Amino acid sequence: MSNNSWRDRLRALPVFGHDLPGFATDAAPADPIDLVTEWLSFAIDDGVSQPHAMTIATADADAAVSARTLILKDLTPEGLWFSTMANSQKGHDLTANPNAALLFYWREHGRQVRVSGEVSPGDRTIAEADFLQRSTEARAVAIAGLQSGVLAGLEQFDSAVADARAILDFKPDYVPDAWTAYLVKPMTMEFWQATRDRDQIRLRYTRTDGGWARELLWP
Ligand SMILES: Cc1cc2nc3c(=O)[nH]c(=O)nc-3n(C[C@H](O)[C@H](O)[C@H](O)COP(=O)(O)O)c2cc1C
Incomplete structure (x- = not known):
């Protein structure tokens, strides 16, 4: 298919044709x-x-940027929480550069929220409680191998997960040291709302000494 027909196909797709919140x-x-x-x-x-x-975007020590999807684990007055392995690619990135960007896109509502902030590991007890709430299978996969490391093949995966299940049978409350609950302390947050007639409303918050400054942005 030529580039032109791809342009036409993509252009024909509706973006926000439905009712949206204000x-x-x-x-x-x-x-x-x-x-x-x-x-x-x-x-x-x-x-x-x-x-x-x-989506969370991180940058490594050479400023190479990467992004991936994660699950939000908590929202507190301090910020937004996620959990992952500290020895994964994103974990290494965050050790080298604790700045990250988060992005939520709620397509049904035509809403996007951008967060940029500083990431720090939370208390160990939070990570432990979070890990123990995961299903046995999810815990076994997490401890079976190094997240983001190269996997030799599916046989290696199956046998490592079977070994990990055996560890959990023997020690059900085992939590790997690398499992970490991270807090993203927002420095800026931008709220974007689409409207049906293709206008967009943007409101940015920027952290100040004692609170937050708010400003509207051009779409
Ligand atoms: C919907 C969804 C939710 C995910 N949630 C998590 C999560 O909470 N923690 C996690 O470590 N990986 C999660 N992943 C996998 C990550 O996107 C990613 O593949 C993994 O963390 C490795 O990332 P890294 O190599 O950049 O460290 C999720 C993926 C998807 C699609």
């Missing part, structure tokens, strides 16, 4: 954590698909 920026709360809580809560209640899935 965004009264004048009434937005002073703290962006309250607003993301409000938007996420509405996304969950309204049946948005995987509303807790977010």
Whole structure:
């Protein structure tokens, strides 16, 4: 298929043809954590698909950027939480450069939330509780091999996961040292709302000494 027909096919796809929620920026709360809580809560209640899935972009020591999807594990006044292995690619990136960007896209609501901030490992007890809430299979896979390391083949995977299940049978509360709950402390957060007539509303919060500054952005 030529480039032209791909352009036509892509151009023909609808983006926001459905009813969308409004965004009264004048009434937005002073703290962006309250607003993301409000938007996420509405996304969950309204049946948005995987509303807790977010993209996280990190950069390594050479400033090479990479992104992947993660699950949001908690929202607290301090920020947004995710869990992963500290010895994964993203874990190494965060050790070299603790700045990261998060992105939520709730397509059913035409909403995007961008977060940039500083990432730090949370208390060990949070990581332990988080790991123990995972299914046995998810725990076995997490401890079977080095996340982001090269896998020789599916046989290696099956046998390593079987070994990991045996470890968990013997020690059900085993938590690997590398499992880490990370807190993203937002420095900026931007809330983007599409409207049906293709306008967009953008509100950015920037952390100040004692609170948050708010400003509208051109779409
Ligand atoms: C919907 C979805 C949710 C995911 N949630 C997590 C998660 O919570 N923690 C995690 O370590 N990986 C999760 N992954 C896998 C990551 O996207 C990624 O493949 C993995 O963490 C390795 O990333 P890295 O090589 O950049 O370290 C998820 C993937 C998808 C598609």
